Amino acid sequence: MVKKVIKTIRRYSMFERKDKVLVCVSGGPDSVCLLHILNSLKEYLRIKISVAHFNHKLRRESDAEENFVRALSKDLGFAFYTEYWKEKPSANIQKEARRVRYSFFLKTVKEIGAERIALGHNLNDSAETVLFHIIRGERPVGICPKREEEGVQIVRPLIEIERAEIEEYLKAYGIDYCIDHTNLEPLYTRNKIRLEVLPELEKLNPDILRALVKVAKVSERERDFLHREAERADVKGEKGISIEKLKSLHPALSAHILKREGMNFSQIEEVLSMLNKKRFWKVDLGNGRFAQREGNSLVLS
Amino acid sequence: MVKKVIKTIRRYSMFERKDKVLVCVSGGPDSVCLLHILNSLKEYLRIKISVAHFNHKLRRESDAEENFVRALSKDLGFAFYTEYWKEKPSANIQKEARRVRYSFFLKTVKEIGAERIALGHNLNDSAETVLFHIIRGERPVGICPKREEEGVQIVRPLIEIERAEIEEYLKAYGIDYCIDHTNLEPLYTRNKIRLEVLPELEKLNPDILRALVKVAKVSERERDFLHREAERADVKGEKGISIEKLKSLHPALSAHILKREGMNFSQIEEVLSMLNKKRFWKVDLGNGRFAQREGNSLVLS
Numbered sequence: 001m002v003k004k005v006i007k008t009i010r011r012y013s014m015f016e017r018k019d020k021v022l023v024c025v026s027g028g029p030d031s032v033c034l035l036h037i038l039n040s041l042k043e044y045l046r047i048k049i050s051v052a053h054f055n056h057k058l059r060r061e062s063d064a065e066e067n068f069v070r071a072l073s074k075d076l077g078f079a080f081y082t083e084y085w086k087e088k089p090s091a092n093i094q095k096e097a098r099r100v101r102y103s104f105f106l107k108t109v110k111e112i113g114a115e116r117i118a119l120g121h122n123l124n125d126s127a128e129t130v131l132f133h134i135i136r137g138e139r140p141v142g143i144c145p146k147r148e149e150e151g152v153q154i155v156r157p158l159i160e161i162e163r164a165e166i167e168e169y170l171k172a173y174g175i176d177y178c179i180d181h182t183n184l185e186p187l188y189t190r191n192k193i194r195l196e197v198l199p200e201l202e203k204l205n206p207d208i209l210r211a212l213v214k215v216a217k218v219s220e221r222e223r224d225f226l227h228r229e230a231e232r233a234d235v236k237g238e239k240g241i242s243i244e245k246l247k248s249l250h251p252a253l254s255a256h257i258l259k260r261e262g263m264n265f266s267q268i269e270e271v272l273s274m275l276n277k278k279r280f281w282k283v284d285l286g287n288g289r290f291a292q293r294e295g296n297s298l299v300l301s
Numbered sequence: 302m303v304k305k306v307i308k309t310i311r312r313y314s315m316f317e318r319k320d321k322v323l324v325c326v327s328g329g330p331d332s333v334c335l336l337h338i339l340n341s342l343k344e345y346l347r348i349k350i351s352v353a354h355f356n357h358k359l360r361r362e363s364d365a366e367e368n369f370v371r372a373l374s375k376d377l378g379f380a381f382y383t384e385y386w387k388e389k390p391s392a393n394i395q396k397e398a399r400r401v402r403y404s405f406f407l408k409t410v411k412e413i414g415a416e417r418i419a420l421g422h423n424l425n426d427s428a429e430t431v432l433f434h435i436i437r438g439e440r441p442v443g444i445c446p447k448r449e450e451e452g453v454q455i456v457r458p459l460i461e462i463e464r465a466e467i468e469e470y471l472k473a474y475g476i477d478y479c480i481d482h483t484n485l486e487p488l489y490t491r492n493k494i495r496l497e498v499l500p501e502l503e504k505l506n507p508d509i510l511r512a513l514v515k516v517a518k519v520s521e522r523e524r525d526f527l528h529r530e531a532e533r534a535d536v537k538g539e540k541g542i543s544i545e546k547l548k549s550l551h552p553a554l555s556a557h558i559l560k561r562e563g564m565n566f567s568q569i570e571e572v573l574s575m576l577n578k579k580r581f582w583k584v585d586l587g588n589g590r591f592a593q594r595e596g597n598s599l600v601l602s
Contacts, residue, residue, distance in 0.1 A: 086525050134435065135505050137512030139519060189505050197505075200498050204436050204490050211438030214566050218440060218556070219367070225553035252526035264517050 014155040020114035027065040027178035030120035055084040124163040127212040142216035225255040237297035315456040318347040321415035328366040328479035331421035356385040425464040428513040443517035527557040538598035
């Protein structure tokens with residue numbers, strides 16, 4: 001497994017020599033495994049590791065988990081940074097938890113002068129994300145192996161490793177971890193996907209995780225291509241978007257441009273079908289917003 | 302439901318006035334429903350209907366089904382064309398059945414001087430096809446509402462109608478049909494998708510059929526865009542494909558070009574990762590085929 005992780009790290013150029021890396025550890029199997037593996041590779045990769053843990057204080061076990069990660073970091077000789085959630089919102093708790101957690105990680109990485117954040121997401125997480133999007137009728141996208149946020153590289157060295165491999169690794173090395181309480185996730189759908197949909201799909205394709213991630217990679221790459229082409233296409237009109245220019249583009253590209261303006265699939269279809277109409281038209285985008293023809297322009301309000 | 306069918310017919314310009322339409326009827330619920338609906342719309346659409354039935358002679362019920370469709374056509378006053386499968390192959394029976402069936406339909410449509418072939422596929426068929434591809438790690442594509450083959454337009458007026466709506470319609474009008482024996486389909490996977498995967502997904506999104514078809518539509522449109530851009534991109538090199546030209550393209554586009562050369566996902570990834578290497582390299586494409594560097598060209602053999 002370690003060899004596979006090295007391959008992933010190389011493929012995505014996740015680390016550079018002398019990088020200071022902040023490893024984010026919840027205490028669950030994935031992040032504990034990540035910390036152990038990066039620890040075993042720290043000389044090879046020539047990276048310097050620190051550990052961050054965000055205590056959401058949402059469950060009875062929260063403080064025990066913080067203590068577990070603190071003790072683990074001490075054992076391995078890594079600096080440990082933690083913070084707890086002070087002001088919890090009444091709604092959107094999962095989304096907000098994610099937001100404050102990431103903002104703590106980004107703040108910490110800057111404070112300690114580190115260059116990278118490492119997270120423990122695995123192949124199953126990515127495949128589940130792909131399905132999650134498909135089920136909602138959205139573009140199949142997975143979890144990004146490496147991306148930049150606020151000038152910080154966020155990397156996921158376990159993104160090509162199956163959950164089962166991680167569990168085996170932990171067992172083989174007798175590594176302790178906290179039991180994963182996933183109640184920070186949008187439980188119902190995620191758990192259904194994990195426990196019912198994916199096992200069913202696995203019967204039809206034993207390599208379903210990689211199949212889903214493959215579908216996503218092709219789609220993500222094409223989205224990136226559309227982004228670039230959309231940037232290059234100048235569709236500015238007298239008022240808003242020039243209808244003539246929009247019509248001259250391939251529908252995939254004009255759809256992508258409209259999507260970036262915040263329209264959903266059926267609104268895009270409706271606007272595209274209107275482009276050839278000379279008379280006045282208006283499409284309701286919801287929330288008091290409209291797309292309408294004004295002269296030769298498409299104006300969004 | 303008839304209104305929805307009219308909407309679909311309009312959206313895809315499926316028929317023109319005075320079209321002669323060959324409706325392909327297996328005797329199952331979908332095609333029988335299609336025939337009844339087109340019959341009720343024939344004056345409105347100003348189309349002339351004939352019926353074709355291909356008898357695979359693969360099951361006990363095959364002849365009874367042929368007779369059923371013949372009698373139905375006679376009742377409705379439509380010309381009826383049929384043929385049976387004489388020389389059956391020993392392998393690939395499902396794929397071959399499809400091939401001979403379509404070739405009979407295409408032959409018949411030309412013989413009788415008709416312009417269109419109408420088929421009974423519904424929204425569920427399309428959504429199942431999307432899932433079928435995703436499970437295999439392929440681009441999410443559904444069933445085409447309208448496409449041309451050998452100069453003949455093949456249209457599917459029920460493609461936006463759910464299977465349940467078709468069943469309701471048949472029940473409401475007391476229309477007889479043959480029970481659908483799906484043993485001409487690649488049974489295991491299709492049935493699993495239909496009976497186990499889709500109902501599970503429907504719990505997560507009641508509108509799952511349309512969600513899947515939406516994912517496919519976006520992807521199909523983007524594939525079409527890539528096709529066009531690939532045509533425009535001149536990548537011809539001294540020997541095969543110019544490595545410099547291929548490298549200058551966006552990876553989505555170069556991947557698409559390599560896909561059209563018959564490579565699969567991992568082969569494409571490997572070749573793309575090789576493009577920057579100056580030394581000689583060779584990628585095994587299987588079946589004795591190779592992709593390799595020759596000077597500044599990528600040569601496929």
